[in-house]
Amino acid sequence: MISKEAVKRGYNRGNYVVGAPTQPHYAASIETIGSEAYFQADVVVVPEAVVAELEAAADQVVTDAASVVEGTRDWWAGTMIGETAGTPATPDAVIVKVSTTEQVQAVMRIADANDLPVTVSAGRSNVTGAALPVRGGIVLDVCELNRFVSFDEESQIVEVEAGMFGDVFEELIQSEYGMTMGHWPSSYGISTVGGWVACRGAGQLSTRYGKIEDMVYGMDVVLADGSLITVGESARAAVGPDLLQLVIGSEGTLGVITTIRFKLHRLPAYGRAIAYGFPTFAAGLEACRQIMQQGANPAALRLYDNLESGVQFDLPEQNVLLVADEGTQELVDAGLAISERICAETGVKLDDEAIFERWLDTRYLTGKSAEGFTRSPGFVADTLEMIGRWRDLPAIYDEVVAAINAVPGTLAGSAHQSHAYVDGACLYFSLRGDVEVDRRAEWYRAAWDAANAVILKHDATLSHHHGVGLLRAPYMAESLGAGFEVLRAVKAALDPKNRLNPGKLGLDA
Numbered sequence: 173m174i175s176k177e178a179v180k181r182g183y184n185r186g187n188y189v190v191g192a193p194t195q196p197h198y199a200a201s202i203e204t205i206g207s208e209a210y211f212q213a214d215v216v217v218v219p220e221a222v223v224a225e226l227e228a229a230a231d232q233v234v235t236d237a238a239s240v241v242e243g244t245r246d247w248w249a250g251t252m253i254g255e256t257a258g259t260p261a262t263p264d265a266v267i268v269k270v271s272t273t274e275q276v277q278a279v280m281r282i283a284d285a286n287d288l289p290v291t292v293s294a295g296r297s298n299v300t301g302a303a304l305p306v307r308g309g310i311v312l313d314v315c316e317l318n319r320f321v322s323f324d325e326e327s328q329i330v331e332v333e334a335g336m337f338g339d340v341f342e343e344l345i346q347s348e349y350g351m352t353m354g355h356w357p358s359s360y361g362i363s364t365v366g367g368w369v370a371c372r373g374a375g376q377l378s379t380r381y382g383k384i385e386d387m388v389y390g391m392d393v394v395l396a397d398g399s400l401i402t403v404g405e406s407a408r409a410a411v412g413p414d415l416l417q418l419v420i421g422s423e424g425t426l427g428v429i430t431t432i433r434f435k436l437h438r439l440p441a442y443g444r445a446i447a448y449g450f451p452t453f454a455a456g457l458e459a460c461r462q463i464m465q466q467g468a469n470p471a472a473l474r475l476y477d478n479l480e481s482g483v484q485f486d487l488p489e490q491n492v493l494l495v496a497d498e499g500t501q502e503l504v505d506a507g508l509a510i511s512e513r514i515c516a517e518t519g520v521k522l523d524d525e526a527i528f529e530r531w532l533d534t535r536y537l538t539g540k541s542a543e544g545f546t547r548s549p550g551f552v553a554d555t556l557e558m559i560g561r562w563r564d565l566p567a568i569y570d571e572v573v574a575a576i577n578a579v580p581g582t583l584a585g586s587a588h589q590s591h592a593y594v595d596g597a598c599l600y601f602s603l604r605g606d607v608e609v610d611r612r613a614e615w616y617r618a619a620w621d622a623a624n625a626v627i628l629k630h631d632a633t634l635s636h637h638h639g640v641g642l643l644r645a646p647y648m649a650e651s652l653g654a655g656f657e658v659l660r661a662v663k664a665a666l667d668p669k670n671r672l673n674p675g676k677l678g679l680d681a
């Protein structure tokens with residue numbers, strides 16, 4: 173029912189481009205496009221003869237700087253800061269558009285033969301700079317690699333090419349087969365199924381359906397030398413370490429995902445929600461912990477702090493918890509009965525229907541972290557999602573909000589708990605600042621440094637679903653410790669010439 177409602181109500185009230193990348197909000201306020209690049213150094217230029225080879229191998233090659241600027245722009249606040257100051261993020265590259273796996277292989281072989289970096293690009297909805305070609309070279313645009321391949325009804329496994337956009341995919345499986353994947357990121361209309369996998373994303377109903385890494389059955393991946401491998405392909409396995417999971421979340425640094433097999437679920441007709449208010453965020457977190465650990469598994473378990481409860485539900489005195497579920501009626505009712513008993517111990521009952529309806533109606537509007545604030549020229553809003561143990565989350569919440577608020581120029585930090593598990597949960601922080609226009613980058617990095625210092629101190633994990641890109645690169649070595657050298661070794665083994673998306677995940681550019 174919640175999955176059905178998403179398709180019925182549409183993404184961002186229909187205000188986006190269907191089946192192709194949507195430009196971010198800030199694009200409309202870019203006044204000048206200078207020639208100096210904000211995020212490129214040591215650029216590798218694609219020689220004209222190689223452009224001709226690429227033209228023969230692919231559907232289209234885009235070389236003019238204005239189109240490259242527009243065609244590499246993403247939704248990251250860091251890119252916004254550069255581009256609205258007249259410094260385009262990555263003007264030096266050629267965009268190569270492909271629509272078949274064979275073309276992807278051919279482009280990788282050309283890149284390999286000519287020492288060229290390749291950065292895969294899809295919906296460009298990432299909020300970390302992950303698809304920016306920081307060394308120039310080739311941007312491999314896979315948005316036209318977007319066919320629906322097949323559906324195995326008995327096993328509930330669907331096969332689809334990586335560049336299909338999420339809304340197109342869900343509409344198709346709902347209307348043709350009465351199925352849902354249950355993956356509902358707040359960007360589902362502006363991102364691709366391959367981008368979901370490459371970033372290890374999460375949807376709003378992940379508590380019931382899992383994260384994207386739980387939904388992939390198998391996939392085909394083109395490696396840096398142009399060879400094609402298939403990974404996964406079983407419900408579970410004991411054939412050594414899981415190569416499928418190695419590629420999921422690799423953000424285009426280990427291979428190009430071309431075709432994916434996903435596990436589907438039957439589209440539920442039944443769903444409902446309850447809502448409670450808690451005196452403190454910590455009390456709400458405790459209710460969430462109990463719900464998860466007592467075995468209820470609602471599709472969505474979302475707890476908003478005072479600030480966000482005020483903006484989202486006009487309830488600034490409360491920390492609002494929405495427990496929403498869909499599925500077979502007996503299961504949904506049982507899970508919500510457990511949740512209701514737990515919530516009633518320390519919370520106050522709110523108007524379930526009004527809060528559920530408000531959430532259903534507004535959850536796919538873009539730009540939510542800026543809501544309630546004035547977008548002046550020096551305004552910057554961003555979101556930081558992390559995951560930690562239940563034991564540590566109340567302290568992490570208090571300390572991260574305090575750390576963000578202590579950075580001069582901050583307007584407000586806030587958070588909601590967005591995804592929950594038996595052992596911990598994801599806190600989704602929003603940070604907003606307003607400073608002189610040319611101090612935005614400084615404020616931005618100071619706020620991220622302050623928040624991440626708290627996360628690292630608690631041995632929590634830097635990101636739950638947005639990924640690393642350029643944004644979190646500076647914190648990766650400390651976060652992974654000695655494990656970071658293992659990541660480096662894996663990269664060196666699979667991509668010894670560092671062709672694929674150099675400079676991301678904290679790896680060398």
Ligand SMILES: Cc1cc2nc3c(=O)[nH]c(=O)nc-3n(C[C@H](O)[C@H](O)[C@H](O)COP(=O)(O)OP(=O)(O)OC[C@H]3O[C@@H](n4cnc5c(N)ncnc54)[C@H](O)[C@@H]3O)c2cc1C
Nearest residue numbers: 294295296297298302357358359364366367373374424429
């Ligand atoms: C308003 C908004 C809300 C968002 N909400 C969520 C959310 O709820 N949950 C969530 O998880 N994310 C969310 N995001 C972040 C973003 O939408 C996701 O990271 C998404 O998965 C990116 O997909 P994309 O197709 O846009 O990929 P891109 O941005 O084009 O690329 C992202 C990365 O994946 C790599 N990549 C893309 N396709 C492939 C491929 N086929 N093979 C190999 N590498 C590839 C790129 O090289 C790059 O490193 C949100 C973003 C916005 C702007």
